[in-house]
Amino acid sequence: MVDRTVVVLFPGQGAFDGPALAAANRQYPQVAQTFADIDEVSQELFSRRLTDIVLGEQPVGIAELLADDPWVSQLAIYGSDVAAYRILADQGLRPDVLAGHSLGEIAALVAAGAYSIKDGARIVAQRVLVIGEQQLTEGRMVAVATEAGRAETIIGLIGDPMLAVATENHDGQTVVSGPAQSLEQVRGIAAQLGISTIELNSPFPFHTPILAPAAPVFAARIRHLDQNPLTVPVYSPILQRYYEPGDELSELLSQHFVKPVKFAEGIRQLHGEGLRYFVESGSLSALSKLVNKIVPDGDVTTLSSLTLDGKGTLLLDTALAVLRSTGLVGALSPAEQLAALLAPGVNRDAFAAFWAATGAEITELVQRRLAEFGGAATVSATPAAPAAVASPAASPVAAPAAAAGNGSGSEVDRDTLGADIRSVYAAALEYPEEVFTEDVLLEAELGVDSVKQIELMSRVTTKYGLPEKSSNFRLADYDTMGKIVDFIHSALHNGVQAGI
Incomplete structure (x- = not known):
């Protein structure tokens, strides 16, 4: 049996980050290319280019997209998901499983080759068009900070058959979808019980009986699109199974209108199958956070992509560095x-x-x-x-700083180098420099997780103008400050000997 390790997750409603998308667009051509494909569909159906909205001079936020026509936010989320995956795949990631959350399941199927990017955009657009044509009851989606059973009890107290549990995210969060007036009652009862609620950024009440009349119309509308065999297994938290070769995708996608997303159950199943790396392909880090809540024992590694950290660094670059360090993405x-x-x-x-x-x-x-x-x-x-x-992802770097100060071909003093590296780690982690002794264990003693270690290692290698680490690099081999200094010192020494 072949070991399976990596899951790529595609987020759904609300998952859009304009500044992160703009940062990715400056670095990776796949972003503009993906939205150019979607532009053909948006011009065909709505006479507008999505690129002009989401990749303009100033980054936009999800609130601005929701204030526009409903198709704008939906195609923007879809485009972000697909663009992130194209970057990951072009950098060498070969996932074992794909899975989407609600709208993200369409992006997962496109990433697996079931549909072209343009046809995936047509599917997303037709969801919006069909729902709008039906003149259905106005509805919303609300996240309730409780488990699904308790949310069902609250729904039962109201007695509205159009109310439903739309998503089971984890034991502490359930999304309820339904008519706006009934959702106000849900929020009122929850407040009396001390349960917090928040309205989601969604233009429609997905996964609720309200949308049942639209489902068959939608299936008929997309049935003519070319459906191709999957190149990667796709797990559906909605169907609670993997897609199979004989599936009629138009019919199954129409069921998304009314069936709930059992995300927590799906993650537990994938974890039970031995999958340990969960890479989020899309904006924000909502699914990564959910995975950590569902599997709370630290047995998984979650990585984000189209998200900026507190210093404005695109986390996609950090994710790729981690994947390379573990051998899950080899050097191209x-x-x-x-x-x-x-x-x-x-x-x-x-x-x-x-x-x-x-x-x-x-x-x-x-x-x-x-x-x-x-x-x-x-x-x-x-x-x-x-x-x-x-590689288009690589940034130009200066000549090795430590060597440059001593003249071409000179050796790098290890003690000076060590002091410099310790200062980099101390500043980034806000620790005093003296804690970074030669033998201190970075994770076991200082609590520096693998993602942060990779980020710091990448920062140091970039500072000294070193090439990208080889595919056989293993982070676990450099678990102390002394080993890191030795690694950088050796790399600089070898570089001087080679005349670089």
Whole structure:
């Protein structure tokens, strides 16, 4: 039996972060390319480009999207989910399972190849159009800070058949969906019981009987779209099972209108199957936080993507660093780097076939243009191994700082280096420098988790102009400050010896 390790989770309602999306767009071309695909659908159906709204000069927030037409927020969330996944996949992530939360399940199916990005956008858009056409009861969605059984009891006290548990997020949070007036009663009873509530950022009351009349219309509306075999297993918290080869996806997706999302149960099942890395493909970190509440014993690693930390750093970069350190994302081969740079999002086999057929011609053209430009560099004529193509995710770095101060080719003093690294860790963690002794265990004694360790290691290697760590790098091998200093010192020494 093959071990399965990584789940990619796709968030749903409310999962949009304009500043994080803008940061990702500046660094990764997959963002603009994804929204360009969606633009074709939004222009076709609504005569507007989504890109102009979500990737404009100033980042927008979810409140601004919800104040616009309903399709805007829904396609923006979908686009964020898909764009994040395209980046992760192009960087080498090969997940074992995909799973979506509500709207995110459409993005999961697209990521698995069931639909094209454009057809996925059409599915999302038709959800909005069909619901709007039915002139249904106005409704909302409210998160209630209690478990599902107690929420059901509150619903029973009101007696409205249109009220329903929409989502079971974890033992301390249940989402109730239904008519606006009845939800006010839910919030009133909850307040009397000391249970907090909050309204969700959703344009419609999904997963409730209110939407039952729209379900068959929606299924008919999307039935003509091409459905392809899944390339990655997709688990559905709504169906409470994996999608299967014979499934008619249009019918199953229509059931999402009325069936609840049993997210907590789904995460427990995936955890029980041995999956331990949960990577959130989309904005904010809501699902990552839910996973940590559902599996509270620290037995899982959760990673966010389109979210900024307190210092404005895109957590997608941290997630990729963690995945590389554990071997779950290997270093890209030269050919894969070239594909990521020139054709992000394109199937690797398709690009390999294209390069085999045209690589020599392209290489010859580059050589000729370089000569015309006046460059003296010689380009290798072997098209299959472009050896020096930079990953688009990599940031340019300066020459090693410690070596630069001593002149080219000079050795780096270990004690000076160690003091410098300790100051970096102390400033980031707000610890006094003296706690970072040679033998102190970073996680066991100082409580520095693996995600933070990777972030700090990346910060130090960038500071000293070191190349990206190799695929055989293992964070567990560098669990003390002394080992980290030795690693950086050795890398700098080897770099000086090599003349870099």
